[in-house]
Amino acid sequence: MTPDPRGWTPPEELADYATLDHDRLARRGLAEAVLCDGKTVEHLHGIAGELAARESRTLFTRVREDQVAVLLEQLPGAAYDPVARLVAWPGEPPEPTGGLVVVVAAGTSDLPVAREAALTARHLGRETRTIADVGVAGLHRILGRLEVLREARAIVVAAGMDGALPGVVAGLVTAPVIAVPTSVGYGAAFGGLAPLLTMLNACAPGVAVVNIDNGYGAGHMAAQIAAPV
Amino acid sequence: MTPDPRGWTPPEELADYATLDHDRLARRGLAEAVLCDGKTVEHLHGIAGELAARESRTLFTRVREDQVAVLLEQLPGAAYDPVARLVAWPGEPPEPTGGLVVVVAAGTSDLPVAREAALTARHLGRETRTIADVGVAGLHRILGRLEVLREARAIVVAAGMDGALPGVVAGLVTAPVIAVPTSVGYGAAFGGLAPLLTMLNACAPGVAVVNIDNGYGAGHMAAQIAAPV
Amino acid sequence: MTPDPRGWTPPEELADYATLDHDRLARRGLAEAVLCDGKTVEHLHGIAGELAARESRTLFTRVREDQVAVLLEQLPGAAYDPVARLVAWPGEPPEPTGGLVVVVAAGTSDLPVAREAALTARHLGRETRTIADVGVAGLHRILGRLEVLREARAIVVAAGMDGALPGVVAGLVTAPVIAVPTSVGYGAAFGGLAPLLTMLNACAPGVAVVNIDNGYGAGHMAAQIAAPV
Amino acid sequence: MTPDPRGWTPPEELADYATLDHDRLARRGLAEAVLCDGKTVEHLHGIAGELAARESRTLFTRVREDQVAVLLEQLPGAAYDPVARLVAWPGEPPEPTGGLVVVVAAGTSDLPVAREAALTARHLGRETRTIADVGVAGLHRILGRLEVLREARAIVVAAGMDGALPGVVAGLVTAPVIAVPTSVGYGAAFGGLAPLLTMLNACAPGVAVVNIDNGYGAGHMAAQIAAPV
Amino acid sequence: MTPDPRGWTPPEELADYATLDHDRLARRGLAEAVLCDGKTVEHLHGIAGELAARESRTLFTRVREDQVAVLLEQLPGAAYDPVARLVAWPGEPPEPTGGLVVVVAAGTSDLPVAREAALTARHLGRETRTIADVGVAGLHRILGRLEVLREARAIVVAAGMDGALPGVVAGLVTAPVIAVPTSVGYGAAFGGLAPLLTMLNACAPGVAVVNIDNGYGAGHMAAQIAAPV
Amino acid sequence: MTPDPRGWTPPEELADYATLDHDRLARRGLAEAVLCDGKTVEHLHGIAGELAARESRTLFTRVREDQVAVLLEQLPGAAYDPVARLVAWPGEPPEPTGGLVVVVAAGTSDLPVAREAALTARHLGRETRTIADVGVAGLHRILGRLEVLREARAIVVAAGMDGALPGVVAGLVTAPVIAVPTSVGYGAAFGGLAPLLTMLNACAPGVAVVNIDNGYGAGHMAAQIAAPV
């Protein structure tokens, strides 16, 4: 480090800030993912360049507005979804294999998280279907979708506020349910804590929970469950 | 206070430890209640004696085992319910007036709280019906009771664990729902915190919440709502 | 989903993001409500258009500044209240029926939440009265309003900071009290957690609680309680 | 309810306290389970009797010492495991189908929860293997078991204290990991809250979480994931 | 430390476990106090013996049942109050000086904490008066005691559950109010957290708060405030 | 309320949003205060105008930038302190009476809160002294100020981060200490929660606590304690 009057930070090598998981695909059989939110544009530029050189299928999650351009430039053919804040490279998902993943959004406001889950599962190789706005305040709405729910090998349910939907769905189907609490709500929802606790305490067995707003994790888990045997 | 070698506490007058709310019946039109749990047997003896002299209808809630005898002795004709831990004096409830109060227990383990609510509403003058073990893990159970739920002027729903039932019930009826979180559950139920948050965040309007395990408060509120107009 | 170089999100059909609760009025006898805060302007445009076609009385709550125009344009005759952040359609409330709903704001800063409660109850068909700035730090203020409080069939009390007012009011009247904690306060008020806990632990029976800042839920509950029998 | 001088509680019918989920097997294809902890011995007697008459495969979880005798008496051929606090009826599990479920206990103290998971999965029809005491403080221990971990279709990892093991395991395998936080630990483990948060924030995708100490839920979820396709 | 086959703990000197605050009386002008709850009987024996030799006025707080005898034996003339769990030595309090301290218990169950406060203030040299069971659910009860409240130089208010009383009292008087939250209550009282938050957020100025159930601290603070000028 | 196409809110009367506490000075002998933060400029305009007409000494706390002008315009001769965010009217404090109030800021960053406390006490009629940046990391700093601390009749200590200073000060003086936790700090300071808990658990008696950042409350309490007897 050579200090100079105004600042210490010299140009960095990739190895100074990232240790890419080169053998993850081999070890786990699944594409790599890069969580973008806490990274500088410079760091992403370096990481994307390295990945482009390796031609390894990758998802970039929680992409900030200022990071989109550098990713699309470094990774020609990548696709960006502004709702899910996801960049996939290559943009074209693989041919679907394994079972169906159904993604459910309890309310319209839960759609960004649900969409992140659906796109993740799709890019990891599963067929997906999405159902929106079927919260428990009007039970007939979810009861009207039983047919598609019962076709699923894995179900993702994203819900904020009371987070009651995953437990209700799990009581109606045989497939496992991955519940994603969302930070949708206010007051005593405490940024997703309320639906998180609801889901962990679901009365029906067959519910497991991922982090608040973690659509990527839910979609990844569902893709693993519905993988070809 | 005259200190003596072993202790200071002289015999107490009632005024030293209790200020009975003599005009509550006049002011609010509702029987008085005494929360027993934190009181000594001596204090309860004094309070019950005073009330017996005034012949004022009273409920004793959260009665400890060691307090039952002194209450039944001081208040002849009182009735004790060991499940609800309630003593009512007189034991015979008044003739029902106003609308029907339906009390729902999500699971068998929520019955003590539900029973406290039902007995409270009954002793405040309402007709009551109780439905048990109709949690959301098997929706057909609550859907099979819609008829009686829709006869109610006020509904109490006691639920632990995920606490999802009150929101589901509220979405199906026009009567207001008083939700009582119970401390039934384990782990991330955190002694009733999880169902409390679920209920406060219920997606369906028409749900208001009382304290954890507060069957008395729920039954009281329901009796007020269903009072004769 | 057809990915393209810059983004995946194609035009959406209403069914992709919302499942309107068509039979809610029939099932519950109450107007529908749409929570606007988490929705995009595009989604609201679609929802409002659909509702306009059905001519179904609706409240839009927690309306963001950028959403007002699209609602007023899609729903001619709608009324917007910037304090309560509420849009009602039609703007003219129905003729009042049932009992009186009194709404109390503990402090001047609690007025937006109180106003949301009052407008909600009014649009669900109740007569309402509002009392402001009568917190417990100067008891004579609330004691001076006993007359109107005792005319109410249901009372809503919105309070932040110590949240002590609902319990005090409940001790003075026979009507049930719906308590709304507000996020007014600072420090150990923890965004409304302090008044929420105070209200759940109110010493006087006859208090039930809704979510922090949930004026809509409080007004809805009060309207149900004061409904014509 | 006929009050009598000493108590109100008359003999109850089963319908007064339990609504058995008769069609769960049909609806979900999985055996029923009864959470015993909050139930009275009398209630369990009634429930077990009813189930015995229906001859429906059932697990009884969190069985208290005083409840064992009545279950074994009402359900001849049932088996009781005191470590997992589980009664299975019939005691003989079904022939295994589907994939392998591997259950991992991070420490010796996590074994009761791990065992509940393993027995649950076994009685729902899966083959199971258990690995014990392979926490992250000595990485060579878990690295030495990679072979069996990689044979699994679903993995359950029970861990208390720092709860770091599930994320480490998930980074090494392709099968989905169901993480169960346990209440093992002290101080800032806060009864399982610390490992719960760790697991929800696992850096490796492929982890989903169930309630603290909920071995039953983890085993059930794993059995669903590893079900025959 | 000489280890032996069964245990290491040799007889201890006082200096091994306690460093008495010899000059506290000089430095602060107030008697010393010993918190007994976490100490062994052996430690208390040593500490009391040392203090007896120094003839220094001392309060022993939170005395456990098994510690009473050793204190009364080591300190002849000491007085023990089982309700407040307090031992004072000498048992006779000093002549009162300074202003009046009024101690208020919101409910009968708050009396042990209130009594600890009153005895502490009395033994630190103040005249005290106690008022019991005047919670805000029946405002006329506290309003009926205004005269004595307005004579006080310092007021202690002990309250559990909603903890609303200190703020109401502070709005009625000029003396400063020391609020003591108590662990009386259940459910969302969370062991005194609810009244603690209420008191910290009291709308009326003139309220300061001590730890939950800390009657000693409240009485000490009140005695300081009401000290002769 | 006359709804109109664009908004419902008509001009308001003062009585619609504020109930001024006209007899507070008589009842409590202390000037009134108005918490400004949650109020609209319009509301403050009305309140200030009313107070100007009554010529009643008043403090305006937590004044927002956009509120200063209207206050200074409505209340000629008022003084504004931007550090403490306080407006006093009249700007000239009264002649000091009673004892000295010493205000201590643990760090430079705690000065705004300390200043609010000092100005409040000064405007309620006490003489004040302020000491800054004497935190416990360098004990010689506070030990060097013992002389002035021991002159005080009441001491206010504002501290963030570990909040350890009030307990240390209380161990050195006879005057009561009012502790104000500040939101200064980061991470596990949790917005002032850490120093709040520290202060409530202070080992030295003679510490009572007000809300986080509540300099006004601390100064008010100190002024009451140091009032002329």
Place this chain on the structure above:
Amino acid sequence: MTPDPRGWTPPEELADYATLDHDRLARRGLAEAVLCDGKTVEHLHGIAGELAARESRTLFTRVREDQVAVLLEQLPGAAYDPVARLVAWPGEPPEPTGGLVVVVAAGTSDLPVAREAALTARHLGRETRTIADVGVAGLHRILGRLEVLREARAIVVAAGMDGALPGVVAGLVTAPVIAVPTSVGYGAAFGGLAPLLTMLNACAPGVAVVNIDNGYGAGHMAAQIAAPV
């Protein structure tokens, strides 16, 4: 697993419940430790037997009363300290090397945790000194021990309640301070949470924190810091 009518648990092999960390001494150069609290007597019997055969220096922490006998029997020459709840084998500690470890207990009640730290450091090969009852309420007590504190290469400070002592000590010395919050205290100490937060927010640098009541961890860390270079 061969189920039988009354229970499933067959005799277990050590490998069923424990994977001993055979190469820890080689890998880390430090003795092994076994946390006993959550283990059955049977498990400890097996583990101790295995360790006895390997002749590997070991500490057993948080030993329950019912576990002492089996440890002392399996490990001849082991020493048991009932205050620290520690069994060391062999009972004789090694010759001291490296620097001095000073262990400070803020109050008498913190001694068990301090003792666990001191014995751990001693058995890991360090010389130790213990100082007791020198909390910040009387600063002269800790200031009187500066000489020994300044001889230390590492200092452990155990403190409950306000947890202020470690920060004060760190401001006076050059050695690093390991702070151990204890669960000593009541009310808002929340089982050690208050001192934990205080210590994490210590104003003086040079403080790092271990888990609540984790004397073993503190002593281990201190022994590592003071190891011979």
Place this chain on the structure above:
Amino acid sequence: MTPDPRGWTPPEELADYATLDHDRLARRGLAEAVLCDGKTVEHLHGIAGELAARESRTLFTRVREDQVAVLLEQLPGAAYDPVARLVAWPGEPPEPTGGLVVVVAAGTSDLPVAREAALTARHLGRETRTIADVGVAGLHRILGRLEVLREARAIVVAAGMDGALPGVVAGLVTAPVIAVPTSVGYGAAFGGLAPLLTMLNACAPGVAVVNIDNGYGAGHMAAQIAAPV
């Protein structure tokens, strides 16, 4: 204080807002540090001027953008690192003495905190090495750095999200590990609370924890541990 129509705040003397710790270097043998975040530019100007006059080596931490210029102007030769938000004066660090400090960043997003730790240790006189992006999701990454880790006398590990890395590192080395939780993560990471709890509950001994994002504290502690003996 001379109030004037628009504001009270007159020019301040340094003594009004800061009490510099003049003898810290003598007392503790370590450079002084100034936490800048909560200070005004005016205050920093005064403090830096005073320090420049004393020529005392100083670190300025958490420097805000608007504070950089005044520091660099007052302290010629100072160096500013924008990633670590640190200003060191003089900019040139001292010659390294003592042992090696290795700083590990679990992910790329943890680099600012890790860098603050490394620069702090370097300016306190230690040699440092930094390793980045070696989280537990891909264990081979940290296992590949064992050689450098085992050269360290003290190790700092900064990690957000699950915070599992410090415990894993501690299990592999003999040097003590200072763990720094970072606020990197989302949802149930709760601003760093999750990794904080993980680290406090680390299964491997040899981990102690500093405040969330407190790279300065971690680097300082590591420099003390690795100081020349």
